[in-house]
Amino acid sequence: MKIVCKVWLDQDGKAFGDGPHELLRRVEKTNSLHKAANQMGMAYSKAWGLIRVLEKRLGFPLLERKVGGLSGGGSNVTLKAKELMSNYERFRKEAELCVEKCFQEHFGSVQ
Amino acid sequence: MKIVCKVWLDQDGKAFGDGPHELLRRVEKTNSLHKAANQMGMAYSKAWGLIRVLEKRLGFPLLERKVGGLSGGGSNVTLKAKELMSNYERFRKEAELCVEKCFQEHFGSVQ
Numbered sequence: 532m533k534i535v536c537k538v539w540l541d542q543d544g545k546a547f548g549d550g551p552h553e554l555l556r557r558v559e560k561t562n563s564l565h566k567a568a569n570q571m572g573m574a575y576s577k578a579w580g581l582i583r584v585l586e587k588r589l590g591f592p593l594l595e596r597k598v599g600g601l602s603g604g605g606s607n608v609t610l611k612a613k614e615l616m617s618n619y620e621r622f623r624k625e626a627e628l629c630v631e632k633c634f635q636e637h638f639g640s641v642q
Numbered sequence: 643m644k645i646v647c648k649v650w651l652d653q654d655g656k657a658f659g660d661g662p663h664e665l666l667r668r669v670e671k672t673n674s675l676h677k678a679a680n681q682m683g684m685a686y687s688k689a690w691g692l693i694r695v696l697e698k699r700l701g702f703p704l705l706e707r708k709v710g711g712l713s714g715g716g717s718n719v720t721l722k723a724k725e726l727m728s729n730y731e732r733f734r735k736e737a738e739l740c741v742e743k744c745f746q747e748h749f750g751s752v753q
Contacts, residue, residue: 532657537648538741540749546643622748629740630649637733638651 534634538626540619546588552619554578555593555608562605564594589615645745649737651730657699663730665689666704666719673716675705700726 539548557567568578586593593612597605608616650659668678679689697704704723708716719727 532651532653535650535652535656536737536741539646540643541646542643545646618748622744625744625747626647626741629744630647630737633733633736633740636736637729 532638534630534638536627536630538623542588542590544584544588546585547615547619549623551581551585551593552616552623554581555612555616558594558606559608559613562597562607564606643749645741645749647738647741649734653699653701655695655699657696658726658730660734662692662696662704663727663734665692666723666727669705669717670719670724673708673718675717 540546554567557570558564561567565575568575582593591611592609594606595609651657665678668681669675672678676686679686693704702722703720705717706720
């Protein structure tokens with residue numbers, strides 16, 4: 532027996548969680564929402580729509596678009612998004628640890 | 643901004659969580675899986691199937707069936723199920739408190 536814990540930030544609906552965090556992490560690495568969505572088996576239009584909804588709920592932009600240049604443009608993660616990701620990572624890790632601790636306290640004897 | 647946290651026990655799939663807990667709580671009050679399912683807007687066949695799956699994953703019976711008598715039968719929650727419910731309630735409450743605490747630590751300044 533194990534415990535599963537899912538968390539997300541809510542602001543009139545889901546505003547941030549594991550899925551968006553992974554998507555942004557992949558944009559950070561690839562500088563491309565196209566590539567990030569593709570890596571996650573997600574349609575680009577769906578990823579784009581998701582980012583727009585999250586930005587609206589959070590109240591700040593997550594991505595900034597680079598236009599043209601030698602690389603032909605792409606997407607960057609904004610500074611505020613990086614800050615959110617880093618806060619979320621720390622929060623997520625601690626939350627998981629304390630839920631696991633509570634689980635062990637109440638169900639530790641159950642195999 | 644607030645945090646949402648969903649937890650469930652897993653044993654080769656969902657074995658117990660908020661939904662099953664509520665269903666059993668209602669069986670405890672009504673002595674009837676029919677009434678409990680009905681109160682939750684759930685088909686009886688779905689509730690029955692759910693209980694069977696959970697019992698298989700947990701490895702013990704959640705309900706015992708009373709047959710006949712003046713009241714015409716019904717369902718009781720087993721002692722092991724009551725113990726599970728009570729452990730789950732304590733675990734759930736503590737887990738929620740500690741996740742909220744982690745959230746405040748990392749996102750307390752965010753409105």
